[in-house]
Amino acid sequence: MRIQISILALSVATAAAAGPAVSTYSEARAYWEKNSGKDYQTYAGEFAQFNNHYHLDEKDGCYALPGGPVQLMLVITHRDKGDYALVEEVLSDSDSPKAQCFKKTYRGISTKVPPFLPFVIQMGMG
Secondary structure, rough: OOOOEEEEEEHHHHHHHHHOOOOHHHHHHHHHHHHOOOOHHHHHHHHHHHHHHHHOOOOHHHHHHOOOOOOEEEEEEOOOOOEEEEEEEEEEEOOOHHHHHHHHHHOEEEEOOOOOOOOOEEEEEO
């Protein structure tokens, strides 16, 4: 399945040290709407390639579960300054079984360090 990815960089340094800059879907969405005009297509493309290479959106059978389309906000942090960043939080616009499955799939995944931290990726899952 193809997914839609939009990216928003949240460059709040104190939030990176203290925890995710957002704790609810609506907060993440508001940040994205406020800053979505910025160009982060290189990282978005790389994340999409990573997702598609490992079939992350398909690996747990989430699409077959009950619930309509799901919007996700992945909050990526880089706390330990190691080689990889972490999808620390996954926020959703619903609480359906499908949404819960996608949250479990993406939470905790190691990925390439984005250009700004914390970093929020919006994903639309059909």
